[in-house]
Amino acid sequence: xxxxxxxxxxHPALREPGRALRRDxxxxxxxxxxxxxxxETMRSANGAGLAATQVGEPVRIAVIEVKDNPRYPxxxxxxxxxxxxPELTVLSNEQFESFEGCLSVPDLRxxxxxxxxxxxxxxxxxxxxxxxxxRGVSAGTFQHEVDHLDGTLFVDRVVDSRTLxxxxxxxxxxxxxxxxxxxxxVERWGS
Ligand code: NI
Numbered sequence: 001x002x003x004x005x006x007x008x009x010x011h012p013a014l015r016e017p018g019r020a021l022r023r024d025x026x027x028x029x030x031x032x033x034x035x036x037x038x039x040e041t042m043r044s045a046n047g048a049g050l051a052a053t054q055v056g057e058p059v060r061i062a063v064i065e066v067k068d069n070p071r072y073p074x075x076x077x078x079x080x081x082x083x084x085x086p087e088l089t090v091l092s093n094e095q096f097e098s099f100e101g102c103l104s105v106p107d108l109r110x111x112x113x114x115x116x117x118x119x120x121x122x123x124x125x126x127x128x129x130x131x132x133x134x135r136g137v138s139a140g141t142f143q144h145e146v147d148h149l150d151g152t153l154f155v156d157r158v159v160d161s162r163t164l165x166x167x168x169x170x171x172x173x174x175x176x177x178x179x180x181x182x183x184x185x186v187e188r189w190g191s
Contacts, residue, residue, distance in 0.1 A: 136189025
């Protein structure tokens with residue numbers, strides 16, 4: 001495994017959609033190594049997720065894992081999930097405000113609107129089908145990562161640019177309210 005450099009906003013590769021992988025490509029050493037690298041890179045940067053496009057690999061793979069995350073202490077845990085060729089389906093009209101950050105957008109956070117109930121269909125790293133319904137705060141994390149595979153960053157979805165803030169000012173001025181809102185979402189949706 002190796003840690004990869006995470007591309008930051010302005011790099012054109014972040015804007016290139018990833019392409020779908022075939023099962024035989026997924027089984028290759030190169031792609032399996034890429035998945036290991038994504039995991040190591042995400043964990044070492046305390047990310048909640050990481051997409052292959054963020055390390056300059058234009059393929060539809062994203063990894064997600066949340067466990068007592070110091071960058072997002074209010075996020076409920078998500079067990080390690082490897083998504084290959086993920087497809088999201090929106091299950092209801094319910095939406096919520098999500099204050100997001102991104103390893104590719106250093107020191108900036110902002111408020112976006114996410115769907116509260118989605119179905120995730122994908123393959124795991126062995127090409128086995130995954131189908132899962134995800135609700136609440138965790139649903140936002142999945143939408144953020146799949147956005148990366150389409151060349152979309154959270155800043156594209158910020159409705160009011162006045163919500164943009166540094167991490168320092170987030171902690172000082174917004175963390176308390178955002179944590180309370182996240183706790184209410186977890187209470188309602190269970191995640
Ligand atoms: Ni991101």
